[in-house]
Amino acid sequence: MTTGTDGTSTSEARARLLDTATRIFYAEGIHSVGVDRIIAEAQVTRATLYRHFKGKEELILSYLQQADHGIRGQVAAVRAQGLSAADTVRAVSRGIAEGIQSSGFRGCAFLNAAAEYPDPAHPVHQAVLAHRQWFLETATRLLEDAGCAPADAAGRHFVMLRDGAMAAGCLFDPTLICETFLRGVEGLLNTGTAAAPEPDSPVVPPA
Amino acid sequence: MTTGTDGTSTSEARARLLDTATRIFYAEGIHSVGVDRIIAEAQVTRATLYRHFKGKEELILSYLQQADHGIRGQVAAVRAQGLSAADTVRAVSRGIAEGIQSSGFRGCAFLNAAAEYPDPAHPVHQAVLAHRQWFLETATRLLEDAGCAPADAAGRHFVMLRDGAMAAGCLFDPTLICETFLRGVEGLLNTGTAAAPEPDSPVVPPA
DNA sequence: TGGGAGGTAGACCGAACGTTCTCCCTCCTC
DNA sequence: GAGGAGGGAGAACGTTCGGTCTACCTCCCA
Known part of the structure; x- marks a missing residue:
């Protein structure tokens, strides 16, 4: 070996x-x-x-690690093109859309794995969290460079759109899903981020 | 019996x-x-x-049917309050946000089930599709009444935000997820829907 | 000229899986 | 008071699960 x-x-x-x-x-x-x-x-x-x-679990973790490497490589390849920040976001989004429309698309490997391993202490679940943490940080940085402010909110908004698109992409017409996703991203890039709530009416209800 | x-x-x-x-x-x-x-x-x-x-499968289908009834009832209760269309959308969204922030939240029962039953021909998968079809139609109708046009795109946008929020709600800080979700809904209600793409630059790349 | 690494072949383990079965008890109703 | 439905208790079915084991073969390289 x-x-x-x-x-x-x-x-x-x-x-x-x-x-x-x-x-x-x-x-x-x-x-x-x-x-x-x-x-x-x-x-x-x-x-x-x-x-x-060592066992099936190590095989599962290797599977997720391979998927993680693939996505990181995809993002790195886009960044290496030297596009403007906004166009980099658009290119990454188009890459996601192409994946959704490709044959054999079955949703996000990480969201699917999390659905099967809900226990936060489980290594598989933690691998999902680690990947998502990286993706959120990467998206936030890209959107910050593209002039979106506050960048944190924009990054979360982007990830939310992506999660929704990936989750629904194999449960509904992928073409319409991608159209909705890419329009949402465009709106995010144009408006910076969603309007801030009025100070006297919090959007988040008390728990 | x-x-x-x-x-x-x-x-x-x-x-x-x-x-x-x-x-x-x-x-x-x-x-x-x-x-x-x-x-x-x-x-x-x-x-x-x-x-x-009849077996485990019928138990699973009954579980999803019960969840479906619960959500339909929740939406019906909101509609029975006689709020304006926009406020009805806001109230439904707040209900979703409260669910995400509640203890024991573990994502969308239907998205989770779909992740475990990817075969479109399987009864469990079809139960998921049926529920989602109803939800999309309901959301589209509500947003149409709230003045969003085109209503189809607005409905899909709303469902995408909800899917993203539900999927990520148990993988990230639920409070931030809900804030992002509710701001996204507010943006959707304010702008009608995301900006239409320029005719000469389709947002959806060829497959 | 060995010996270790990688691989094949296949028996085997205990446990858990979903499912079916018999037997008996307790209500309720005709 | 007879009968049927609902339920409890538990054995047993065959299958699949993840995992371990022995035995033997074949390279390659020290």
């Missing part, structure tokens, strides 16, 4: 295992898929699975 | 079973909860479960 720069082991069988797990977990969910399915479709034996992963 | 007006059987044991299933399914997910857990916490025997439900 060779060892990659990040300390994770690499091998053909391991890659096949992780790719298969990614495909099936994303398409069908996590709890409903057994390791038997995965080793059968990856064409490896049980022993090989447990040679590379 | 007595029979209710809607054709479903009613009994104390059945109600205990459904309430317990609702509580556990919502809090912990569906696939990860076995019928053993439910019958133990409902303090009934296996025979009683299978006397009232």
Whole structure:
């Protein structure tokens, strides 16, 4: 077994295992898929699975880690284009929209995983939180550069639109979802952020 | 066994079973909860479960049906107050925000169920779609009455904000989520809907 | 010329899964 | 007072679950 720069082991069988797990977990969910399915479709034996992963949970975490790397790479690629801040936001949003409209789209891997692992102490849930924290910070920074103020509110607004679009993208016409999402982003860029509430009428009711 | 007006059987044991299933399914997910857990916490025997439900799937569908009734009732109660259309939208939104901020909030029962049942042909998935169709139509009608045009786009925008808020409400500070959501709704009511895109630059990229 | 790493093949474990079954008790109603 | 429905108690069904195990093969490299 060779060892990659990040300390994770690499091998053909391991890659096949992780790719298969990614495909099936994303398409069908996590709890409903057994390791038997995965080793059968990856064409490896049980022993090989447990040679590379401590158990199913480590396979799930690797799946999410791979998804996280993919999204970070996508954002980094857009930033590397050297567009204006607002156009960078637009390009990232278009990338999200393309994902939603692509065949096999099944929602956000992280939102789906969180739905299956609600316990905040569970490693899978924490991996979701970590990814979302990064995404919120990244979005907030981009919108700040694009002149949106307050940037925190704009970033949260952007993430909320994205979450809504990703969640509904496989439950409704993806074209209309993307149209709504991209118009929402455009509105966010144009108005800076949603109007602040009047000081004497808090928008948030007491709990 | 007595029979209710809607054709479903009613009994104390059945109600205990459904309430317990609702509580556990919502809090912990569906696939990860076995019928053993439910019958133990409902303090009934296996025979009683299978006397009232054909199987676990019928219990899941009943759980979603109960949630659907609850939400429809909530909206109906708001509409019965005779507020202006815009204030009706605000009141419904405040109700959503209160739910998000309540203890034990675990996201949208329907989005969570869809994450566990991605197959569009599955009865559980179809129950989710049916609920969402009703909600979209209801929101669109309310926003149309509130003067938002085009109402379709406004309705989709509202549902997208709600989905985003519900999905993130248990993954981030609920207070901030609600603030963002309610500001977004206010912006939607004020501007009618997001700005239409320029005719020569479609917001939706080709697939 | 070894020996370790990676892999295959397949038996096996205990536990949990959803489901069905029999037996018996207690009400309520005709 | 007979009968049926609702429910309790619990054994048992076959299947699948995640995980461990032994045995053997094949490279590659020291």
